[in-house]
Each structure stands twice: as C-alpha cells, then as structure tokens.
Amino acid sequence: MADPPVTGVLLVGGASTRFGSPKALAQFEGEALAERAWRTLGEACDERIAVGKGDEELPFPVLADGVEERAAIHGLVAGLRAARTDVCVVLPVDMPHVTADALRSLAAVCRDAAVPQTGPLPGAYRKSALTALTSGELSIRRAIAGLDVAVVDLDESLLGNVNTPQDLDL
Secondary structure, rough: OOOOEEEEEEEEEOOOOOOOOOOOHHHEEOOEHHHHHHHHHHHHEEEEEEEEOOOOOOOOOEOOOOOOOOOOHHHHHHHHHHOOEEEEEEEEEEOOOHHHHHHHHHHHOOOOEEEOOOOOOOOEEEEHHHHHHHOOOOOOHOOOOOOOOOEEOOOOOHHHOOOOOHHHOO
16 A cells, blocks of 8 residues: 555546446446546555545445536545545546556655646645635646646556547557
C-alpha cells in the first residue's frame, strides 16, 4: 500500500452520451470498465470510494455526489470530502489503461495536487485543494490553476479514455 495512506476515488457519474450506454458496464479485456478501475484502485490505495449519481448498478457501493449537474469536479469534491486520508488519487471509469504504478507515482509527489502532462485526470489531490475545487468553477484545470500542482510525465498510452464503443478496441 501507499505510504502515507491514500484513498482511491473512482468517478462513475458520467452521462455516457457519446458512448450510448453506461460506460461503467462496458467490457474491456474481459471485465467491465468499472470493475477494472476498482481493481486498479485497490492495487494502489488503502481505501476506495466510488462516486456517481447514486443510481449506478455496480458490484460495489456508489456514493452519490449530491449534485444534479454532471461534471467530474463534483465527483472529485465528494470523494475528497468522504475520504479518510489526506491524499486521494482520482480515476475516471473510462481510462482502462491507467496502472496502479501510475496512480502511486501521482500520489507520491502530490502537493495540493499532482496531474499528468495531459490534464487533471487521473490525478492526486489533497484535502487542501477543496477550497479551490468548490469555488464554483466547473473545470478542474481552471479550479486548481492557483494551487501548488506537480506535473508528472506519465506514459501517454496509459492516459487514453473511452468515448465511443470503438475506443474499446484501442
């Protein structure tokens, strides 16, 4: 496990509009995206929390983010607030190539936040980022612009996300 303790936050509340069906249930290499991400978080973290709208039917509990609007920042905030640890690594359900090692590397250098070169997710966030994340800004990138953010150069092949069923073949 990571040292100090780290909470894994799985974001499952997206609308999957472009995908056409719930992404969390889509199969990738023999397992549902949600199960794959949950397993990866379990390999990297001491605690795991899935955050969505509360209506997702998954094989693990899902914490409702309490907001009608669908935006990743709401799941990030709900996960940070619910975490028992100071640092959380946050993984969207639609990033099946992210590894436990990549998540651990983000957590290891997290100041207020740590993000890969491609953007704010996946990322590691401290509770100290909550004020910025709850400022009313819906873009995580803009919300954290004034924080102490470490940028981690991760292998870009790990950072692709699934937007259409065809993306599952990549």
